[in-house]
Amino acid sequence: MPITLALVAHDRMKPALAGWVARHAAELAPHAIVSTATTGATIRAQSPELPIRAVKSGPLGGDQQIGGMIAEGEVHALIFFPDPLTPQAHDVDVKALLRIALVYDIPAAFSPATADLLVKGGLLNGPAPAPG
Ligand SMILES: O=C(CO)COP(=O)(O)O
Numbered sequence: 001m002p003i004t005l006a007l008v009a010h011d012r013m014k015p016a017l018a019g020w021v022a023r024h025a026a027e028l029a030p031h032a033i034v035s036t037a038t039t040g041a042t043i044r045a046q047s048p049e050l051p052i053r054a055v056k057s058g059p060l061g062g063d064q065q066i067g068g069m070i071a072e073g074e075v076h077a078l079i080f081f082p083d084p085l086t087p088q089a090h091d092v093d094v095k096a097l098l099r100i101a102l103v104y105d106i107p108a109a110f111s112p113a114t115a116d117l118l119v120k121g122g123l124l125n126g127p128a129p130a131p132g
Pocket residue numbers: 008009010011035036037038039040056057058059062063094
């Protein structure tokens with residue numbers, strides 16, 4: 001059953017996320033993807049065949065929009081590559097997104113290695129989790 005996956009990355013991590021998506025494009029194809037604006041554009045440039053719904057850019061409220069979608073049960077998993085070395089103006093929004101992913105206990109990965117493990121563990125094969 002298709003799931004909706006949120007894909008988000010900070011600027012220095014966008015190439016890593018776009019590369020991760022390109023590596024998993026075939027497995028991602030049956031699923032819905034939602035991204036913050038700039039992340040979505042970066043992914044689209046490398047994997048134009050994947051439809052991506054974009055919300056606002058993270059600093060302009062996109063992280064909060066995705067958090068709201070998690071709370072509503074509309075996003076079932078989060079792949080978010082934050083930049084661990086660069087302060088973010090919207091750090092409170094980043095923290096809120098991580099917190100809401102924990103509150104609703106959706107599968108979430110914050111690094112390429114862990115995102116690979118989620119896919120190997122069947123994230124993209126199984127039924128959609130029940131809405132939180
Ligand atoms: O800032 C972000 C996540 O905190 C991502 O936003 P963009 O994809 O628009 O850069």
